[in-house]
Amino acid sequence: MTDRPGIFRQILPPLMVLIAATAATEVWVRLFHVRMFLFPRPSSVLRFMAAHPADLLVSLWTTAKAALIGFLASAVVGVIAAIALCGSSLVRRAFYPYTVFFQTVPIVAIAPLLVIWFDAGLTSVAVSAFIVSLFPVIANTLAGLMSTDAALEDLFRLYGASAWARLWKLKLPAATPNIVTGLRVAAGLAVIGTVVGEFLVGVFGAGEGLGVRIVSAKKMGRTDELFAAVLIASLLGLAMLAAVNLAGRLLLRHWHASEQD
Amino acid sequence: MIAGLDQPTAGSVELDRRGIAFVFQDAHLLPWRTVLDNAALPLELMGVSRPRRLEAARGALQQIGLADAMQRYPAQLSGGMKMRVSLARALVTEPKLLLLDEPFAALDEITRQKLDEQLRALWAAHGMTVLFVTHSTAEATFLADRAVILTRRPARIVEDFRIDLPGERTAALRADARFAAVTRLIYNALERGGA
Numbered sequence: 001m002t003d004r005p006g007i008f009r010q011i012l013p014p015l016m017v018l019i020a021a022t023a024a025t026e027v028w029v030r031l032f033h034v035r036m037f038l039f040p041r042p043s044s045v046l047r048f049m050a051a052h053p054a055d056l057l058v059s060l061w062t063t064a065k066a067a068l069i070g071f072l073a074s075a076v077v078g079v080i081a082a083i084a085l086c087g088s089s090l091v092r093r094a095f096y097p098y099t100v101f102f103q104t105v106p107i108v109a110i111a112p113l114l115v116i117w118f119d120a121g122l123t124s125v126a127v128s129a130f131i132v133s134l135f136p137v138i139a140n141t142l143a144g145l146m147s148t149d150a151a152l153e154d155l156f157r158l159y160g161a162s163a164w165a166r167l168w169k170l171k172l173p174a175a176t177p178n179i180v181t182g183l184r185v186a187a188g189l190a191v192i193g194t195v196v197g198e199f200l201v202g203v204f205g206a207g208e209g210l211g212v213r214i215v216s217a218k219k220m221g222r223t224d225e226l227f228a229a230v231l232i233a234s235l236l237g238l239a240m241l242a243a244v245n246l247a248g249r250l251l252l253r254h255w256h257a258s259e260q261d
Numbered sequence: 262m263i264a265g266l267d268q269p270t271a272g273s274v275e276l277d278r279r280g281i282a283f284v285f286q287d288a289h290l291l292p293w294r295t296v297l298d299n300a301a302l303p304l305e306l307m308g309v310s311r312p313r314r315l316e317a318a319r320g321a322l323q324q325i326g327l328a329d330a331m332q333r334y335p336a337q338l339s340g341g342m343k344m345r346v347s348l349a350r351a352l353v354t355e356p357k358l359l360l361l362d363e364p365f366a367a368l369d370e371i372t373r374q375k376l377d378e379q380l381r382a383l384w385a386a387h388g389m390t391v392l393f394v395t396h397s398t399a400e401a402t403f404l405a406d407r408a409v410i411l412t413r414r415p416a417r418i419v420e421d422f423r424i425d426l427p428g429e430r431t432a433a434l435r436a437d438a439r440f441a442a443v444t445r446l447i448y449n450a451l452e453r454g455g456a
Binding site: 149151152155156158159160161165169170173176252254255 | 281283285287289291292293302303305306307334335336354
């Protein structure tokens with residue numbers, strides 16, 4: 001860990017891009033008189049956010065809760081499922097194809113079912129986030145568990161290690177970089193799954209998450225509100241990704257190449 | 262086969278598998294553990310209490326000259342140091358039989374010679390049986406009291422003889438005429454074996 005560039009040198013370049021792009025958009029909208037229902041001025045998006053901080057915070061909290069529950073559930077279930085799958089090749093052959101289901105299932109199609117099963121509310125939205133973010137955790141964790149150094153496995157066997165010790169002291173620690181990679185992907189997907197879940201669950205009249213707000217703002221042509229909600233949802237995804245990165249850095253700082261620059 | 266990792270195609274292996282330790286071709290340390298916790302691993306897996314296994318690991322690391330590096334992680338060590346940690350990890354169980362499979366083959370010549378000298382000194386101090394596989398005739402001559410020369414697969418024994426060199430072996434021995442003679446002997450046996 002030598003000479004990591006300072007926090008300002010990391011944040012400054014993307015911040016400059018953001019400011020320049022926002023300013024350019026503002027100029028473009030004003031210059032060509034783009035109408036509000038097509039595209040809002042960045043300044044009116046910011047004005048909307050400044051005018052309704054409490055409402056937006058409630059929406060953010062509603063969405064964040066569902067996204068976090070879905071994400072944590074897929075982290076726990078995904079790692080446990082991968083452990084179960086890595087145990088025997090028979091189990092793997094029998095069940096792995098069905099985990100792919102979670103990656104390919106069109107969430108839009110089954111969300112109405114979720115509403116029937118769990119009612120329109122936090123649970124069905126969190127389940128939507130869970131379904132969307134589960135597969136990358138299983139796939140990455142399994143890849144990590146399956147690629148443990150064979151010589152280390154021999155070493156553990158030679159010293160009479162139990163299956164439990166092999167799992168906790170060898171396989172899981174060795175798979176940590178892969179688990180972190182899976183969680184990185186899952187963090188972003190959980191927010192997408194939540195917002196999409198809210199689109200559909202919101203139709204049934206419950207909740208005031210960002211997804212619900214996006215749908216209602218669109219109906220009323222309030223693109224400033226719509227963009228504000230989209231912006232906040234993206235920031236939520238970024239924050240969750242940053243949290244996973246931080247956790248990964250703390251866990252891997254001593255040994256893994258990806259965390260040593 | 263001796264380690265119990267493979268089954269013989271014919272015949273049997275008779276030995277007490279307790280008290281065996283191994284060093285592989287590469288160090289194979291756990292990168293998420295400190296040097297000290299790596300050296301303590303075998304005792305941990307055998308269920309020895311934490312204070313006792315750490316004390317044993319400290320002892321083994323001191324013997325091998327790594328007392329200063331105990332809190333470091335493998336990523337911060339040179340190849341020679343990693344191999345020494347691997348050796349300390351094998352010694353920590355106080356084995357009666359130590360198996361080494363070309364342990365120093367990936368290291369540079371000078372580091373390799375230093376480790377050979379260190380291993381010979383450890384053997385003199387502990388008196389365990391050491392089975393050392395190598396492709397280096399000089400390394401075999403320097404370390405061994407008995408040389409068994411094998412053909413390539415399927416391996417057969419070409420030659421099995423005692424090495425009559427002084428018990429106390431130092432770096433100076435490598436310049437000795439007797440050392441060269443024994444090396445030649447092993448080399449000729451290898452040629453006969455078709456290696």
